[in-house]
Amino acid sequence: MRKAFLIISLTIIIAVGSIIAWFPYLWWIIVVILPFSILGWIDYFQKDDNIQRNYPLLGRITNFMEQQRHVLQEALLLNRSEGMPFNWIQKEIVYKRAADNNKSQPFGTQLSFEKLGREWFLHSAFPSIKFQDDFRVTIGGPKCNQPYSASILNLGGMSYGSISKNATLALNGGAKIAGFAQNTGEGGLTPYHQKYGADLIFQFGTGYFGCRNAEGNFDAEKFTEIAQNDLVKMIEIKISQGAKPGFGAILPAKKNTEEISKFREIEAHTEIHSPAHHSAFNNSQELIKFIDELRELSSGKPIGIKLCLGQQKEFEKMIKVFAEMQSYPDFIVIDGAEGGSGAANMDSLHWGGTPLQEALHFVNTILIKYNLRKYIKVVAVGKIISAFDIYKALALGADACYSARGMMFALGCVQSLKCNLNTCPTGITTMDPGRIDSLSVVDKKVKVANYHRNTIGGLKEILVAMGLKDKNGINKGNIFKKVEGKSKSYEEIYK
Numbered sequence: 001m002r003k004a005f006l007i008i009s010l011t012i013i014i015a016v017g018s019i020i021a022w023f024p025y026l027w028w029i030i031v032v033i034l035p036f037s038i039l040g041w042i043d044y045f046q047k048d049d050n051i052q053r054n055y056p057l058l059g060r061i062t063n064f065m066e067q068q069r070h071v072l073q074e075a076l077l078l079n080r081s082e083g084m085p086f087n088w089i090q091k092e093i094v095y096k097r098a099a100d101n102n103k104s105q106p107f108g109t110q111l112s113f114e115k116l117g118r119e120w121f122l123h124s125a126f127p128s129i130k131f132q133d134d135f136r137v138t139i140g141g142p143k144c145n146q147p148y149s150a151s152i153l154n155l156g157g158m159s160y161g162s163i164s165k166n167a168t169l170a171l172n173g174g175a176k177i178a179g180f181a182q183n184t185g186e187g188g189l190t191p192y193h194q195k196y197g198a199d200l201i202f203q204f205g206t207g208y209f210g211c212r213n214a215e216g217n218f219d220a221e222k223f224t225e226i227a228q229n230d231l232v233k234m235i236e237i238k239i240s241q242g243a244k245p246g247f248g249a250i251l252p253a254k255k256n257t258e259e260i261s262k263f264r265e266i267e268a269h270t271e272i273h274s275p276a277h278h279s280a281f282n283n284s285q286e287l288i289k290f291i292d293e294l295r296e297l298s299s300g301k302p303i304g305i306k307l308c309l310g311q312q313k314e315f316e317k318m319i320k321v322f323a324e325m326q327s328y329p330d331f332i333v334i335d336g337a338e339g340g341s342g343a344a345n346m347d348s349l350h351w352g353g354t355p356l357q358e359a360l361h362f363v364n365t366i367l368i369k370y371n372l373r374k375y376i377k378v379v380a381v382g383k384i385i386s387a388f389d390i391y392k393a394l395a396l397g398a399d400a401c402y403s404a405r406g407m408m409f410a411l412g413c414v415q416s417l418k419c420n421l422n423t424c425p426t427g428i429t430t431m432d433p434g435r436i437d438s439l440s441v442v443d444k445k446v447k448v449a450n451y452h453r454n455t456i457g458g459l460k461e462i463l464v465a466m467g468l469k470d471k472n473g474i475n476k477g478n479i480f481k482k483v484e485g486k487s488k489s490y491e492e493i494y495k
Contacts, residue, residue, distance in 0.1 A: 017126065030451035055086040085340065086405070086415060094409035097454035100461040118482040121391065124467030131463065132468040135456050138401045141330045141375040143292075145300025148199075151180035152459075152471070153390060153452060156381050156404030157203045157238070157306070159187025161251055161260040162419075164452050167411055167428045168192040172450025173441060174410070175199065182351050183402065184275070186238050186249065188263040189226050193274075196445070197259025200231045203306070205238035206248055207274035209264040220297060227298035234302040234331070236292055239278070245308035245353040249274040250344070254422035255431045263269045284321035291329055304331035304379075308339070308352075309359035316366050323370040328373075333402065334359050336382025340405050356382035361494040362398025386493055387407075387458030394474045395490060410451035411444050 036057060043049075044057035052059035063078070089110065099203045111118065140147025141240045155175055160168045162185060175182040177200035184193050184199040188210025193200055204211055204223075211223035227235060240246055248340070251260075251272040261268035281287045294303045309315060322328035336356025341349070354362075360380055367373040380398035384390060385406045393401050405413070419429040427439035463471060466478055476490035 001343075008463040018224050021210035026406040045442065084339070084384065086385065086409075091409055091415065092462050093386050094406055097197060098410040099456075100447075100450040101160055103454065111484070116482055116484070119388075119392070120480055121388065121462060121466065122388065122478045122480065123465040126467055128464045128467050128469055131469055132233075133460070133463075135459070135471065137377060139304075139331050139377045139399075140302045141328065141365060143300070143327070144302050144330050146233075146302070147330075148181075148302055149318060150199075150234075150400055151178075151452075151456075152394070152400045153384075153456060154181040154201070154379075154400065154402055155183050155407050156384075156402035157183040157185040157201075157236070158408075159185025159203075159209075160190045160192055160263065161185075161187040161255055161431075163408075163429055164424075164427055164431060164436045164439065165192050166436050166441050166444075167408075169195050169441045170439065170444035171407060171448055172196045172198045172409055173445030174452065177445065177449035178452040180452055181233060183236065187260070189229070189232070189249075190263050194229075194231055197231065199233045200229075201234045201236050202226055202232045203238055204237040206272055206276065206278050207264070207265075207266075207272070208280075209266075212265055216279075220293070221293070224297045227294070227301060230302070232298075233296055234304060236333060237278075237291075237294075237303070237305045237329075239305055240305070240310070240335070241341060242308045242335035242353055242356075243319055243341035244344040244348040245335075245337070246276055247345045247348045247352070248276040249341075250420075252420055252422065257431050260431070284318040285325070286288075287318075288322065288325055302330035304329045304377075306381075306434045307333060308335045308337060309354040309362060312362060315363070316369075319366050319370050319372065323372055324375075328372060328376055331377040331379055331399075332363065333379040333381060334363055334398070336380075339382040356380060357392070357494070360393060360396040360398055367397075387455050387462055390455070390459050391462055391474060392479060392490075394471065395476045395479055396494060406451065406455075407448060410448045412440065412447075 022157050039060065040057040043052040043059060046053060049059065049063065055062070061319065085203040101321055111119070113423045135152045136149050138147050140148050155171055158171070168190070169192050172182055172193055173196040176196040181199040181201050184194065184203050186205035186207065186209055189200070189202055208216065208218050210226060211219050213219040226232060241249070253269055253271040256266070256268055256270060256272060258268045264272070266272055281290045291303050291305075295301070334356065337353030337360060338355055360378070363378060364373065367376055367378070377404060378397055380393035380396075381402035381404070383405070384393065384401045384403040388400050408428055411428050413428055414426060416425055419422050422430050422432060424430040424435060427435045427437065430436060463473070468472070468474070476494060479490045480487045481490065481493060
C-alpha cells in the first residue's frame with residue numbers, strides 16, 4: 001500500500017500540474033488537493049503509527065473511528081440496555097428526573113429478568129397509607145460537638161480542577177436549592193464552592209490541597225481556616241478511592257491552570273501525582289490521633305474517612321483499634337471499586353478494590369462485631385444513580401449515599417469518556433473556557449436540584465409500595481438477585 005500511495009500521489013501531482021499548465025483558471029484544484037497530499041506524505045514518512053505508515057491518509061480515517069469508537073457506539077450502535085459504565089436506561093432516568101418532565105416508561109422493562117445479576121424488589125399487596133420520613137440522617141459520634149443532619153443523598157467528591165468552574169457552581173446551586181451537601185473533592189475549597197451557600201463537606205487527600213505547607217504536608221493553620229468556615233459542615237479524609245485504590249491521584253497538566261494551581265498551591269501546567277500514602281499518619285493509631293486533632297481544630301465538627309475496601313483483615317484490625325482506643329471517626333465513606341474518576345491508573349481502574357455491595361456488607365458486619373455501628377455512620381458511593389440503588393445501599397448497611405456521576409448526568413454529561421483529555425464536549429470536565437461557557441449555571445443548578453428531589457421521591461414511592469412507614473423498615477429480605485440460574489434474596493447472599 002505504501003508503494004501504491006507513492007505511485008498514485010506522484011501520478012496525481014504530475015496530472016494536476018499538467019492540467020493547470022494548460023488551464024490556469026483551474027488553480028483551485030491545488031488548494032483542494034494540496035492539504036490531503038501533505039497529510040499523506042506526513043503519514044508516509046512518520047514512524048510512530050504503523051497503520052498510517054502503511055496506509056497513508058486512509059489510516060487516519062481508521063484511527064479517527066478508533067478514537068471515537070465509544071461515541072459512535074453510544075450514539076448509533078448500542079441498544080438501551082447496553083453501554084458502560086452506564087447504559088441508556090440509567091442515563092435516561094437521570095435526564096428525565098433532572099428535566100422534571102415525563103418520568104413514565106411504556107411497553108415494559110427492557111432489562112431481562114433471566115440475565116445473571118438482574119435485581120428486583122418485592123412490593124406489598126397493601127402499600128403504605130401513612131408514610132413519614134425526612135430522609136435525613138444525623139452524623140456525629142460522642143466526641144462530635146456539631147453533629148450534622150445530612151440528606152441521605154449527597155454530592156460525591158468532585159474537585160474544582162477535575163470538573164469546571166461552571167459545573168462546580170451549578171452543583172453548589174443545586175445543592176442549596178434541594179438541601180443536600182456538596183463534597184468539595186480533594187482539590188481544596190474555592191469561591192465556587194461557596195457561591196450559593198450550600199452545605200459543604202471539605203475533603204482532602206494525600207496531597208493536602210488547600211491545607212498543605214511548602215513541603216506538601218498537612219498545615220494545621222490553613223486547615224483551621226477552612227474548617228471554621230460556617231458552610232463547612234463535615235471533614236472527610238480521603239485515604240483511597242474506588243477507581244484507583246492505593247494509587248494516589250492524577251491531575252493532567254492540561255487541566256492544571258494558573259487558577260487551579262493557586263487553589264492547590266502547586267506548579268501550574270504540570271501533571272500532578274498525589275502520593276499513594278498520607279504523610280500525616282502511617283497506621284490506625286496515628287490515624288486516630290490525627291482525627292482527634294482535626295476534631296479540635298474544627299471545633300468539634302464531624303470527621304470521617306473515605307476508603308475503598310481492600311484487605312479485609314487490615315480493615316478489621318483498624319476497627320478493632322478504634323474500639324480498643326474508644327476513639328473513631330464519625331463516619332466512614334465506602335467507595336466501591338466500580339467508582340469513577342477523571343483520571344485513574346489503568347490497572348487500578350479495572351482490577352483494584354472491592355465492589356460496593358460486598359464492601360458495604362463486610363464493613364457493616366465488622367462495625368457491629370466491635371460494637372461501633374451505632375456511633376459510626378456509613379456512606380456508600382459507587383454508581384449510585386436511581387432510587388433503587390439507594391435502597392440497595394441502605395439495605396446492605398449504609399446510612400446515606402453519595403452520587404457523583406449521577407449528578408454529572410444531571411449537568412448534561414453524555415458519557416463521552418473524555419474527562420482526562422480536557423476536551424469534554426459538555427463543559428463539565430474541561431478547563432477550556434469556550435467549552436465551559438456551554439454549561440449554563442442558571443439552567444443546570446435547577447436540573448441538579450430536580451434530580452435530587454425526584455430521586456428521593458422515587459425512593460419514597462418504593463418504600464410505600466413495600467408497605468413501609470419510613471426508611472427504618474428497609475431490609476435485605478425484599479431484594480432479590482438472579483444468581484446461578486435461580487434467584488436469591490440479599491438476606492441469603494449477604495448473611
